[in-house]
Structures are given as structure tokens and as C-alpha cells.
Amino acid sequence: MGYIDEKVPPKRDERLRVCHAYGGTVCGLVNDSRQGCLVNRDRSFSQTSNCQMGLALAMILTVPNTVTIMHAPVGCGGSSHGMDGHFRNGVSIRGEKPKSLIWFSTNLDENDVINGGEQKLEEAILLADRRHRPKAIFVVSCCAPGIIGDDIDSVAKRLQNQVMAAIIPLHCEGFKTKISATAYDVVYHGIARNLLGKAGQGFTASAAGALREETQRKQRQERTVNLFNVYSIGYPDEVELTRLLRALGLEVRYYPNFADPERYGVLTEAALNVSICATHDDYFLKHLEERYGMPYMINTMPIGIRNTNEWLLDIAKPLQREAEVQRLIEAETRELDEALAPLRQTLRGKRVYLSGGEMRVAATAMLLQELGCEIIGFRAHHYDEFGDNLYLKATEGQPQMEVNVATTQPFELVNLLRRAQPDLYLGHSGSNLWAAKLGIPTLPIFSAPQSYLGYRGVFEVAQRAARLMENPAFQRRLKENTRQPYREAWYDTDPYRYITG
Ligand code: SF4
Numbered sequence: 001m002g003y004i005d006e007k008v009p010p011k012r013d014e015r016l017r018v019c020h021a022y023g024g025t026v027c028g029l030v031n032d033s034r035q036g037c038l039v040n041r042d043r044s045f046s047q048t049s050n051c052q053m054g055l056a057l058a059m060i061l062t063v064p065n066t067v068t069i070m071h072a073p074v075g076c077g078g079s080s081h082g083m084d085g086h087f088r089n090g091v092s093i094r095g096e097k098p099k100s101l102i103w104f105s106t107n108l109d110e111n112d113v114i115n116g117g118e119q120k121l122e123e124a125i126l127l128a129d130r131r132h133r134p135k136a137i138f139v140v141s142c143c144a145p146g147i148i149g150d151d152i153d154s155v156a157k158r159l160q161n162q163v164m165a166a167i168i169p170l171h172c173e174g175f176k177t178k179i180s181a182t183a184y185d186v187v188y189h190g191i192a193r194n195l196l197g198k199a200g201q202g203f204t205a206s207a208a209g210a211l212r213e214e215t216q217r218k219q220r221q222e223r224t225v226n227l228f229n230v231y232s233i234g235y236p237d238e239v240e241l242t243r244l245l246r247a248l249g250l251e252v253r254y255y256p257n258f259a260d261p262e263r264y265g266v267l268t269e270a271a272l273n274v275s276i277c278a279t280h281d282d283y284f285l286k287h288l289e290e291r292y293g294m295p296y297m298i299n300t301m302p303i304g305i306r307n308t309n310e311w312l313l314d315i316a317k318p319l320q321r322e323a324e325v326q327r328l329i330e331a332e333t334r335e336l337d338e339a340l341a342p343l344r345q346t347l348r349g350k351r352v353y354l355s356g357g358e359m360r361v362a363a364t365a366m367l368l369q370e371l372g373c374e375i376i377g378f379r380a381h382h383y384d385e386f387g388d389n390l391y392l393k394a395t396e397g398q399p400q401m402e403v404n405v406a407t408t409q410p411f412e413l414v415n416l417l418r419r420a421q422p423d424l425y426l427g428h429s430g431s432n433l434w435a436a437k438l439g440i441p442t443l444p445i446f447s448a449p450q451s452y453l454g455y456r457g458v459f460e461v462a463q464r465a466a467r468l469m470e471n472p473a474f475q476r477r478l479k480e481n482t483r484q485p486y487r488e489a490w491y492d493t494d495p496y497r498y499i500t501g
Contacts, residue, residue: 004287007153008171009189012179013039015283018384020178020407021046023496027399030388038383041405041501049407050381051174053077053142055183058231060170061101062090062257065135067128067165068103071121071152072142076174077105086448090258093235102132108144118150122159129163135261136166136195146173156194166261168194179382180407181279184230188284191256192291195264224251224270225315230280231257232357234448240456241276241302244312247328248321268292274315276453277301277359278386301359301390302453304367305333332455339459340371346466348372353420353435355379355413355427356445358387362394364426364445364461369394371462376420377402379413404495410434414484415495424465439479441472 003009012018019038022029032038053076060068061083070077084101092098104127106112106120121139128137141152156167168190172183225245229238242252253259255267273288275281275298285296295318302311309329316325350373354361358380365375375398380387383405395401402420406412414434417425425435425442432442443464446452451460 002290003283004189004192004291007169009182009185009283011177012182012185012382012384013177015185016384016386018179018382019405020382021499021501022383022403022405023412023499024403025400026391026395026403029383029403029405030391033383033385033388041499043409043498044500045498047409047411049178049409050180052177052180052183052186053140053172053174054079055180055231056140056170056172056187057083059184059187059256060138060140061103062087062231063136063138064091064096064099064258064260066138066261067132067134067136068138068140069121069124069128070103070105070140070142071117071124071145071150072105072108072140073144074105074107076142076144077103077140090235090448094258102128102134104128113144113148116148116150117145118152118155121145121150121152121155125155125159125163125167129165134165136168137163138190139167139169140172141170143173143175146171146176166194178407181382184280185283187256188281188287191264192284192287195261196267220251221269222271223249223319224253225272225274225319226253226255226267226270227274228276228281228284229254229257230277232360232446233257233276233453234446234450236449236451237453237457240451240454244308244328244332244454245315248312248316248319248324250315250319250321268294270294271319272297272315277357279357279359279384282386298386301363303360303363303457305336305370305455305458307363307366308454308458309333336455336458340462343459343462343466344372346469347462349374350423350465350469351376351420352424352426353377353417353422353440354445355425355431357381358383359390360445362387362390365394367458367461368426368465370458371465373424373465375401376422377404377416379404379406379416381405381407411486411490412495414438414486415491415493418491419495424468434484436475436478437482437484439475441468441475443468 017036019041021041021043057080080103087101088098104124106117106124108117139152152169156169160167170186170190172186245252273285273294273296278298288294289296297314299314300307300311302308312325316322352368352373352375354364361378361380413431417435417438425440426445436442451457
């Protein structure tokens with residue numbers, strides 16, 4: 001690949017066969033994807049969408065003992081105040097003393113846009129280092145410095161010898177991509193270039209040295225796996241996946257969310273890198289394989305019984321734990337089946353619509369089918385080649401199932417939902433609001449404090465869905481007392497009217 005040698009990572013729009021606008025059937029989507037016909041799809045009208053910087057911040061603002069500098073006008077990243085609680089809770093639940101989130105803005109103004117903002121960035125880096133003594137400083141470049149040509153890499157290089165922290169430039173200019181998941185590559189790119197090979201060499205503390213020494217022992221390395229937990233995997237899910245992997249005699253380390261920078265000193269001392277979601281990790285895992293010879297597993301997301309079984313089997317096979325994994329799967333699925341019996345009665349035949357990340361919606365569709373629900377459609381934030389096999393697997397026997405690819409775009413969502421009239425809708429909090437106002441019972445497709453992955457996740461999702469089916473009064477009342485902003489004529493219009501290409 002060799003991307004890591006470049007200062008700026010490639011856009012997903014160019015690196016993968018990726019699409020952000022589609023309306024049709026799963027069969028048509030996969031066929032078009034395989035023939036490379038999706039890449040030019042677009043919209044002639046669209047509502048506000050995600051900026052990649054937001055997803056990048058969702059990763060880096062969880063990393064303890066670091067400071068983030070937004071090199072931007074003050075509005076960019078202003079929503080980071082809302083991450084403080086998430087950071088404090090995440091640190092505290094993992095056994096560390098809760099701390100406040102620390103971030104700076106260089107507050108670029110009209111003058112800086114004309115004369116350049118590098119001086120302000122230099123001052124911010126030196127101030128952040130001296131005032132807070134972080135182990136790493138993330139420098140997030142937003143649209144304005146990207147347009148005027150501020151060279152954040154040169155600033156970082158110039159200052160690296162003057163500060164204690166590792167400086168990690170991240171190129172997050174929102175205007176550069178329509179695929180906000182590019183942010184994951186941006187953050188991993190910065191980590192790979194500025195942290196990975198350097199942790200343990202100079203800026204790391206003695207504790208990291210001790211850990212490094214210990215993990216260098218071959219025996220430990222052979223039973224250690226790295227799991228990659230980007231924003232949409234909460235602590236209860238880490239606990240569940242750790243429980244399952246420990247039952248196979250494995251030790252687990254998590255990266256990058258809530259991973260101290262020093263932990264990168266031992267990242268390469270593991271037997272296997274395991275993805276939880278291909279949308280998040282493929283860029284970094286391929287780099288680790290190419291540069292360090294580390295094997296990786298990226299096929300399956302452990303959501304639902306079948307997918308969790310396959311995820312465990314895929315890990316166990318290269319680590320020679322096949323007998324143990326068979327016993328584990330048998331015991332776990334037997335117990336789970338008994339626990340699910342009463343919930344399946346409530347959920348059988350319920351018609352469900354899903355919306356969320358590309359991989360998560362399809363894996364969740366399989367989970368709900370295992371509970372007896374009927375999936376009537378789903379929509380993904382974006383779509384790329386990683387979805388092809390999973391989407392076919394999730395719609396076996398239903399190749400004509402409706403699929404919409406849309407990053408947000410609530411106008412398409414409300415039109416689709418009013419036609420489909422599902423009994424239940426699972427989506428992220430932003431889209432759940434729109435479904436709820438239509439009177440449709442909604443559940444979060446991700447919520448950090450709740451279980452979602454592994455066998456425990458199956459039970460808890462089933463339990464939450466069954467409870468909701470028994471009492472959907474909240475959404476019914478919401479519909480009675482609110483109104484949507486769209487004209488009635490829109491609901492009689494083709495929901496995909498504005499999709500082009
Ligand atoms: S799109 Fe650009 S200006 Fe807007 S928030 Fe993102 S980085 Fe800032």
C-alpha cells in the first residue's frame with residue numbers, strides 16, 4: 001500500500017469502491033458495487049451531512065493523556081464540549097481517575113486566512129505542551145488551513161524537538177471528502193506515522209518500558225490479540241468480547257479508543273489483529289500487516305448469534321484453539337437460546353427497518369432475524385466493497401430487500417418510513433428522532449453504556465426490543481403532538497428522486 005509514507009492519507013472516495021447515494025434493492029446494490037458502477041452516484045439536492053472531522057474527534061478525544069488542537073476557526077470542533085462526559089465516563093469505567101477533556105482551538109480569523117495561521121499553531125502547540133505535559137498532541141487541520149495551505153506537518157516537524165509530547169498531525173478538512181468514514185483512516189494514518197514506531201523510544205514512561213519487556217516474551221505474544229474499538233463500541237461490549245476471548249485462553253488489548261499512547265509501544269507484540277468493524281479498521285490493519293507482518297481478521301462483526309460464532313471461529317483457527325471455541329459456542333448458544341425463548345414470542349413477525357453504519361445495519365438485520373423479526377429495509381451511511389458478502393448473507397432469500405445509502409438525509413428517511421410503516425426502527429440518535437416523530441417505536445443501534453455485541457448483546461437487544469413492543473406509548477404520543485417539516489406532496493414523491501448517476 002505505502003500510503004503511510006505520504007503526509008496525507010488518500011480519501012476513501014478514491015481508495016475504495018465507495019458510494020454515498022443509492023436507492024434500490026440489495027441485489028442491485030451489490031451487483032453495481034462489484035461492477036464498479038456506484039462510484040459516481042450523487043444527489044442533485046442534499047441536506048446537511050457529516051464532516052469527517054467529527055468522526056476523527058470521536059476517536060482522538062477518547063485518548064487519555066493527550067491534548068487536541070483544532071487548527072481552525074473556533075466553530076470547528078465546538079461540539080467537543082459534549083464529549084467531556086463521554087471521556088470522563090470512559091476513563092473512569094476503565095479504572096482510571098476521571099479527568100477533564102483538554103482541547104484547544106487556534107481560532108483562525110479573517111486576518112489568518114489572508115496571512116496564514118502557522119504562527120498561531122506553533123504557539124498553541126508550545127502552550128499545550130508546557131501547560132499540560134501530555135504524552136501526545138493531536139493537531140487537527142480543518143477546512144480553512146486546508147484551503148490557505150498551512151503546512152501542519154512542517155510545523156510539527158519543526159517543533160517536535162522542543163516539546164515532550166509526540167505531535168500527531170491529522171488532515172481532517174471536511175470539504176475534501178463526502179465519505180466521512182475517511183476520518184478513521186486519517187486518525188490511523190497519524191498514529192502509524194507519529195506514534196506507532198516511536199512509543200517506547202524516549203517519550204514513554206518507565207511503566208511502558210516494564211510492560212514492553214514483559215510482553216516481549218514470546219509466550220505472551222502468542223496468546224495476545226489486539227481488538228480495534230472505534231467510537232461505536234462501548235465498554236460493556238469490550239467486557240463481553242474480552243470474556244469470550246479469555247475463555248479461549250487469550251489476552252486482549254484494545255486500540256485506539258481509550259488507549260494510552262504508551263500502549264502503542266506493545267501493539268506489534270500480538271499474535272493477531274482483530275477488527276470489530278471493517279468500516280473502521282481496514283486501512284490500519286493492512287498497514288500493520290505490510291509493515292510489521294502482523295496477520296489480521298476483518299471478515300465479521302460480532303453482532304448476532306451466527307456472526308459472533310463466525311467471529312470467534314475466525315480468531316480461534318489461526319491461533320489453534322478450534323476445540324475450545326467449539327465448546328464455548330455450544331455452551332453459550334444453548335444458554336442464550338433458553339433465555340431468548342420468551343422474548344422471541346414477543347418479537348416474532350415484527351417488521352423492522354434499520355439505519356446506521358454499513359456493516360452494523362446488515363449484522364443487526366441478521367440478529368433481528370434470529371429473534372424472529374422480519375427485516376423490511378435498511379439504510380447505510382455509505383457503502384463499499386466490504387459490504388458485498390455481508391449484505392448478501394443478511395438478505396438470503398430476500399435479494400429484493402430495499403436498501404438506501406445516505407449519510408443522514410432525513411428527507412429520504414421520512415419518505416421511506418412512511419411508506420414502509422415498520423413496527424420497529426433501529427438507528428443512531430439523530431435519525432431515531434425522525435422515526436419517533438412518525439410514531440414508530442425506536443431503539444438506538446448504538447449506545448455506549450448498553451451491550452450490543454457478542455451473545456450478551458443479542459440478549460440485551462432482544463430484551464430492549466421486547467420491552468418497547470410491549471409499550472410504544474412514547475412514540476405514539478410524540479406523533480400526536482409534533483409535526484414533520486415536509487409538505488405532504490413529498491411523501492407522494494419517489495424518495496430517490498434526487499439521486500443521480
Ligand atoms: S466541514 Fe470544514 S469548516 Fe465545517 S466543521 Fe468540518 S472542518 Fe470545519
